[in-house]
Amino acid sequence: MGSLSFETSGAARTAVEEHIGTLVADKVASRIAAMDRTLWGPAAEAEAGIRLGWVQAPEVSRPLVDDILRLREDLRAEGVTRIVLAGMGGSSLAPEVIANTAGVELTVLDSTDPEQVAAALAERLPQTALVVASKSGSTVETDSQRRIFEQAFTDAGLDAASRIIVVTDPGSPMDAASREAGYRPVFNADPTVGGRYSALAAFGLVPAGLAGVDIEALLDDAEEAAEILAEDAPENIALALGAVLGGTSPLRDKIVIADEGSGIVGFADWAEQLIAESTGKSGTGVLPVVVNAGDPETTWNEPDVLLVRLVSPADDLQPEDSGASQVVVSGSLGSQLLLWEYATAVAGRLLGINPFDQPDVEAAKIAARGLLDARPEPQAPAFTDGAVQVRAAAQLLGGAGTLAEALRALLGTLGPDGYLSVQAYLDRFGQAELAGLRPQLATLAHRPVTFGWGPRFLHSTGQFHKGGPAVGVYLQITADSATDLPVPGRPFTLGELISAQAAGDAQVLADHGRPVLRLHLTDRNAGARQLREAVAQLGGKG
Template structure:
């Protein structure tokens, strides 16, 4: 089969309890029939416009020859390298698709000036840029497009020959791209960004980069019938119940890639579940873990483990495991579709709308306000070995050095809390920063998430503000070695990423979330100081 699932312990109990009810309520067939009433009256209007992903395979089929024809045309012109400017759902799915296929795609999902400069300097002469934005107004993507346009012109390249746009019909981006003569692919407007893996947003950049996108759609289609049937074996119902119906609910979902051929899948699942469920004070927090992560040895009562495995590892459960695990295996296309079904099933079980993201906009508004008013930066509470330390009053009040500031943040953790690390840095230049995650997990004995800023603002940022008020937040910023202006804008990339971090910190503080912000003024040397403090 293209997808298989096995459950044990608490997850198996949840499946036995919840799936018969879901079957009796005809949930699977109702999803496939595009019934917007499944999530209650308050969600009905939004749901009526957001169920197109269930038909993505059929709707996307005609795109395949168009994408392949464009790829051949670009190759004939010497274009051998594809870059993607996009955030959230516009970049996470193509990143998983291309990495799993072993195909190169440069994903630009950052406003860090160093990371943008690295993309601009990477084979520009043979590069085409895919600009992906559902709304057409995403500030990150708009800024990335502007600097690429300038770079192409400076290199004597007509941007109309190198820029491809993916957006919803009628968006501001469609209008401006059409006027500029860019090739435009319209996406299905009835599909939300995080559910768009099998639409133009996932297929255009992946297909242009060289992925067999027809095979990806075949993989998804092979599981479609099983997902549409009201049956106790329906994998979407089983997975949705396993992640959302445990009693008491295990509201942290540890996602572990454990022998799967799929590369980076947990990062895509993280956005899908966190942004879909984290609202109205409830939700499921995805925690992306390696197989040796400290949390897996803690046996935490509120953590449900799901392992993405190959078929050989599906039925193997640790003999000492009393809490139970979920194990899934399958092709990438099937995994996309099953997890989308499971997420909306989880939304029904949690009694929330899985299609809106009411708290994402708050950080965007705060960012725009800071960019418009340009206030002087808040002075650091103190500087420790070149690391500027700021934070909310309870965190920073009693701190005198870096270690005590971290201790003060962790003291705000409750028994059901989590730590969120938000790294607003160049992830290409500082990949080792991810080590902070395991260090904090060992120190706190609680689940720790790690997100690269600002991309997480389009995914887990929703859960941080709208989900349970149990998180504490560590922001890590870095002073850029070189800044980069944005054509036609009164701010630079360095100012933009600073405003995004400051704006989100202010919104978190308004929601009563503890925040500690560390700015690395000399990133390479400051890392050692930071790691020592966390040890």
């Protein structure tokens, strides 16, 4: 199938064999391509009716290309060679994958961590333009980042309005305010394209194109795949992948995604948001677990785990003889982006859910806003071990009095079909080494472990954690910062905002009856080191 290839084994192959005939007979592929809102049932019709524009994105996005390239040349003529993207979730994950795969520089600012934002501010500001991307036009993280950069541009004697480019839906609060402020051309996104399906629309193309990506070639690639993915045929890989994601029986709802040299940098992180936010609701869904090649989960044959291997088109597609049920996928970037969007929509139909809404994302936002407004005193820690304050419900901690004992208590709550989610509200570049805890904890627990950087995961797997099956346990990591940044025109700092976001999410998880262990590092470096040592200690005892 063009630049796409696909092989299956075990339960994945059985799912394809079981569902492909019905999917073809029901003309699911061509009906998606025709934007048929009825595919996901009556309850989903209204939402689906305004969220299927992505199927036409490779063609409809063409008029954007000339405008983006013209602006890129204008910026370069003015000495602007660095693009920073302020965006969350679907507004940042796709352009980051597109830019990194093309090998061009794009600084993605999808955090409210003051140290991460301060680092982005400190680098080559005179050569920088800021792309502010928000579908709703009211995303608090993105608005805060815009305000901080606007002030920094002004303080540096730069014309802030000429350095800020906005991507938003027509009629959003940001649309009107940006035009009034005289910002650089405002790009209106297609309102019929949901954020996580917007890789090939304005949210993916504007920042990537301004950074230097050949976006016309990307659209060419996707458009070629679009014709094939719309076919009602047993060979349609989108139908087969959708059957695997949503149609195993019993449902293998932990989708372990390992990149084994696909050449698409960070693709699994983009797919993670697409799948988790689209399917994790009404007590069902599938949880993507992003791992590295050779991590423990890639060899497991657990009944709820399915392995997806992303490989190079030049590689042998035959599944490895590990006994694990698995899928092997290869393809170029544009075709893969559209493939997984189609497949996720197909999986939604098989799961009996609406793949275009995200009903539980708003709960954490509301809780965070409430904490920002009320400014309650922080909950006292249950105990402090060195540079780590430990907070959790008494029934979770039991008699734990050390960090290692608290971690052991959390792992002890994992059920046979459970997963652990590690959520680090920290600088994902400055403290990237903490992600190394993920495979260690997976080895200890022998259960899938996800790792998300806060608050960006709130726009991704955060939906699944609250709306999906109630089998997760949660390890939240926050930290004091030697740096804080006021948000101009707002009564809070970034440090206060990220603290409220973490506390709000923990509160919502607890309200859902989920076990949450909260670790606060009073010293970032010392606390992170202590946490790594505690996990290693558990491994030594295990």
